[in-house]
Amino acid sequence: MELQQAIRQRRSIGKVLDLPVEKEKIERILESAVWAPNHHHTEPWKFFVMTGEGRRVLGSAYANAALDALDALDGMEAEEKEKRLAREEAKAMRAPVVIAAACSPSTNPRVIRSEELAAVHCAVQNMLLTAYEEGLGAVWRSGEPMQHPAMKSAFGLKNGEELVGFIYIGYPAMISPEGKRIAAKDKTFWIS
Numbered sequence: 800m801e802l803q804q805a806i807r808q809r810r811s812i813g814k815v816l817d818l819p820v821e822k823e824k825i826e827r828i829l830e831s832a833v834w835a836p837n838h839h840h841t842e843p844w845k846f847f848v849m850t851g852e853g854r855r856v857l858g859s860a861y862a863n864a865a866l867d868a869l870d871a872l873d874g875m876e877a878e879e880k881e882k883r884l885a886r887e888e889a890k891a892m893r894a895p896v897v898i899a900a901a902c903s904p905s906t907n908p909r910v911i912r913s914e915e916l917a918a919v920h921c922a923v924q925n926m927l928l929t930a931y932e933e934g935l936g937a938v939w940r941s942g943e944p945m946q947h948p949a950m951k952s953a954f955g956l957k958n959g960e961e962l963v964g965f966i967y968i969g970y971p972a973m974i975s976p977e978g979k980r981i982a983a984k985d986k987t988f989w990i991s
C-alpha cells in the first residue's frame with residue numbers, strides 16, 4: 800500500500816466485527832510500532848495485547864475506575880449501579896483485540912519525559928497505519944478512565960509509567976467515514 804494513501808485514507812473505525820483477528824496480523828502491527836522514532840534510543844513502549852477473556856482485565860479496570868463516581872452519587876439503587884458497572888465492563892468487548900500501549904520512560908536524567916510519551920504516540924500511529932494496511936479497522940481510545948489508578952494497577956505499571964492509549968482492532972463493521980482536515984497551508988507559516 801502507498802504510504803500517502805495509508806496516511807490519508809486511514810480512519811478511526813469504532814465498529815468492528817466480533818471475529819478473531821489472525822495473530823500474525825497483530826504481530827505485524829506490533830513490529831511496526833517499535834520502528835517509531837525515539838530520542839536516545841530509549842524505546843520506551845510496552846504493549847498489552849488482550850483477546851477473548853483477556854479483555855476482562857481492561858473491563859474490570861473500566862468498572863473499578865467508574866466506582867468512585869458511582870459511589871459519589873447518593874441514592875443510586877444497587878441494581879442501577881450494577882447495570883452501569885456492567886456497561887463499563889462491556890466497553891472492553893467492543894473489539895476482538897485491544898492493545899493497551901504504555902510509556903515506560905527512561906530514568907536517565909538527560910531524557911525528557913514528554914519526548915518519551917511522544918515516541919509512544921508515534922508508535923501508536925504506526926500501529927493504526929499498519930492495521931489499515933492489514934485490512935483491519937482500528938481506533939485509538941483514551942479518556943479519563945485511562946488515567947485512573949485502577950488502570951495502572953490492572954496492567955501492573957510501575958511508578959512513572961503511564962498508559963497512552965487503548966487500540967481497539969478488528970475487521971471493520973462500518974463504512975469508513977470521509978476524512979476531513981484543514982489544509983496544511985492554513986496551518987503553516989513559512990519563515991525565510
Ligand SMILES: Cc1cc2nc3c(=O)[nH]c(=O)nc-3n(C[C@H](O)[C@H](O)[C@H](O)COP(=O)(O)O)c2cc1C
Pocket residue numbers: 809810811812813938939940941942978
Ligand atoms: C490521543 C488520542 C486519543 C483519542 N481518544 C479517543 C477516544 O477516547 N475515543 C474515540 O472514539 N476516539 C479517540 N481518538 C480518535 C479520534 O477521535 C480520531 O482520530 C479523530 O476523530 C479523527 O478521525 P480519524 O482518525 O478517522 O482521522 C483519539 C485520538 C487520539 C490521537
